[in-house]
Amino acid sequence: MNKRRGKNLGLLLLGAGPRLGSAALVAAALWAGFYWATSSSGPL
Amino acid sequence: MWEFVFAPFVDFGFMRRALLGCIAISVGATPVGVFLMLRRMSLTGDAMAHAILPGAAVGYLVSGLSLGAMTVGGLIAGMAVALLSGFVTRVTALREDASLAAFYLISLALGVLIVSTRGGNVDLMHVLFGTVLALNDAALILLCSIASLSVLTFALLFRPLVLECADPQFLRSVSGISAVTHFTFLALVVMNLVGGFHALGTLMAVGIMILPAAAARFWAASIGGLIVAAVVVALLSSLSGLLLSYHFGLPSGPAIILLAGLAYGVSLLLGPEGSLVASTLSRRTLKT
Numbered sequence: 612m613n614k615r616r617g618k619n620l621g622l623l624l625l626g627a628g629p630r631l632g633s634a635a636l637v638a639a640a641l642w643a644g645f646y647w648a649t650s651s652s653g654p655l
Numbered sequence: 656m657w658e659f660v661f662a663p664f665v666d667f668g669f670m671r672r673a674l675l676g677c678i679a680i681s682v683g684a685t686p687v688g689v690f691l692m693l694r695r696m697s698l699t700g701d702a703m704a705h706a707i708l709p710g711a712a713v714g715y716l717v718s719g720l721s722l723g724a725m726t727v728g729g730l731i732a733g734m735a736v737a738l739l740s741g742f743v744t745r746v747t748a749l750r751e752d753a754s755l756a757a758f759y760l761i762s763l764a765l766g767v768l769i770v771s772t773r774g775g776n777v778d779l780m781h782v783l784f785g786t787v788l789a790l791n792d793a794a795l796i797l798l799c800s801i802a803s804l805s806v807l808t809f810a811l812l813f814r815p816l817v818l819e820c821a822d823p824q825f826l827r828s829v830s831g832i833s834a835v836t837h838f839t840f841l842a843l844v845v846m847n848l849v850g851g852f853h854a855l856g857t858l859m860a861v862g863i864m865i866l867p868a869a870a871a872r873f874w875a876a877s878i879g880g881l882i883v884a885a886v887v888v889a890l891l892s893s894l895s896g897l898l899l900s901y902h903f904g905l906p907s908g909p910a911i912i913l914l915a916g917l918a919y920g921v922s923l924l925l926g927p928e929g930s931l932v933a934s935t936l937s938r939r940t941l942k943t
Contacts, residue, residue, distance in 0.1 A: 619829045623814045634810035638803035641679055645799050648668070648675040649792055 676790045677893030683802030684847040685885040688868035693820040702759035704861040706736035708766025733845035785856030801850040855908045862912035870919040873926025
């Protein structure tokens with residue numbers, strides 16, 4: 612039973628690697644945006 | 656074109672911060688909205704948005720307009736209402752929508768009462784409608800952290816979340832992560848509402864979560880497509896809302912949400928998936 616549940620869990624997490632990679636890229640872009648928004652010079 | 660679209664963000668730091676805050680909310684909150692919509696919990700998001708108010712108000716009472724205190728207070732209040740309404744549903748005859756409505760109404764009244772007793776109208780307006788044009792570094796770090804955590808969590812739990820939308824009992828029967836998925840999702844809802852409330856306020860935060868998701872329903876059929884379409888709608892609404900607010904002196908939060916509402920209206924009429932026009936065209940094709 613536990614073995615089958617473990618196998619099912621593996622199936623549920625199928626494809627998580629590439630998705631995590633894409634999500635990490637999105638997060639990196641957000642933090643690059645943070646650098647841009649907070650460090651650029653401007654009157655205000 | 657340059658003057659209208661790009662110059663405000665090049666010239667003014669507060670506009671860049673507002674844009675980044677809106678991008679972070681769009682990226683983090685709209686996938687939550689898509690899953691809320693798929694689980695037929697759109698109004699639950701609205702109820703949760705009101706439920707975080709007393710926690711934020713207690714944080715405000717303890718340490719004024721402090722980001723940390725209001726965030727922690729909002730998180731605790733939101734999770735408490737989610738868990739309490741779930742508990743009441745399980746142990747009494749009351750259904751979940753009624754218990755959630757009861758708790759959120761109590762929370763809303765309590766929150767407004769707490770803010771009003773100590774703060775003035777300006778503070779109450781800040782809590783209710785947010786300050787997207789006055790986001791400081793700490794608020795941006797919070798918004799970017801919540802958005803990053805959300806996209807990473809969605810990437811990891813995408814399949815269990817989809818399965819829980821389609822057939823929660825099947826997920827429960829084949830694996831032990833049904834409860835983990837459900838509570839992680841609830842935590843993401845509360846976190847994104849708390850993040851959104853700093854920028855758009857408790858009353859508007861849920862708008863950027865649900866309206867793009869509802870609009871995306873008319874543009875995509877797959878769940879991945881829904882998420883991408885919802886994020887695009889949220890980003891376009893945020894950008895154009897900020898520009899309208901800048902050029903015409905409109906309040907930015909309502910401008911963003913109204914443009915998301917406009918996107919919903921246009922999608923409802925013209926989208927390729929089940930919109931009014933698409934439905935009419937397919938009926939005509941069937942007749943001929």
